[in-house]
Amino acid sequence: MSEHANVKPADDHVVLGKLTSPFGVKGWLKVYSYTSPMEGILDYPEWVLRCGDSLERRRLLQGRRHGKGLVAQFEGCDTREDAEALAGAEILLAKSELPELDAGELYWHQLEGLRVVTREGAVLGRIDHLFETGANDVMVVKGVLDAEAIDAAERLLPYLPEKVILDVDLEGGIMTVEWDPEF
Numbered sequence: 001m002s003e004h005a006n007v008k009p010a011d012d013h014v015v016l017g018k019l020t021s022p023f024g025v026k027g028w029l030k031v032y033s034y035t036s037p038m039e040g041i042l043d044y045p046e047w048v049l050r051c052g053d054s055l056e057r058r059r060l061l062q063g064r065r066h067g068k069g070l071v072a073q074f075e076g077c078d079t080r081e082d083a084e085a086l087a088g089a090e091i092l093l094a095k096s097e098l099p100e101l102d103a104g105e106l107y108w109h110q111l112e113g114l115r116v117v118t119r120e121g122a123v124l125g126r127i128d129h130l131f132e133t134g135a136n137d138v139m140v141v142k143g144v145l146d147a148e149a150i151d152a153a154e155r156l157l158p159y160l161p162e163k164v165i166l167d168v169d170l171e172g173g174i175m176t177v178e179w180d181p182e183f
Contacts, residue, residue: 048092143155
């Protein structure tokens with residue numbers, strides 16, 4: 001059963017994954033999870049789904065690993081047609097419901113939008129997004145997103161605390177890095 005009331009605007013949420021396509025004929029959907037580990041998304045008993053401009057709450061009935069991905073079934077989603085209507089929806093979670101992190105740990109959404117400045121004071125731009133690689137996470141810093149940037153270049157900086165990342169000031173909106181602007 002979906003519920004539209006009491007769903008806050010999407011700015012108060014973080015995207016945890018996406019419903020990709022129907023799985024079978026009994027209302028199950030394939031899930032692409034952005035959480036680490038991927039099964040972590042199944043720990044939340046209620047999901048907020050964003051379908052276009054609308055947000056709705058859905059109670060997770062069951063979910064499990066299937067092959068290299070996940071599948072899930074929601075209350076009120078009993079047929080393949082029901083599942084097709086939800087395919088493509090983003091899975092959101094209120095930021096206030098995220099688990100507490102250990103000291104010094106940050107969520108990616110906290111880094112997105114931070115101004116990136118070198119130790120010498122050169123503004124490289126703002127963090128547009130991050131992505132995983134086998135070795136470490138990578139920040140995509142775009143000069144075009146900050147009028148005070150030294151250029152409009154897009155730079156890929158490894159997220160390596162104490163080596164590349166010298167300081168993160170969330171309140172000030174600034175990340176200080178050890179990075180050659182020519183690179």
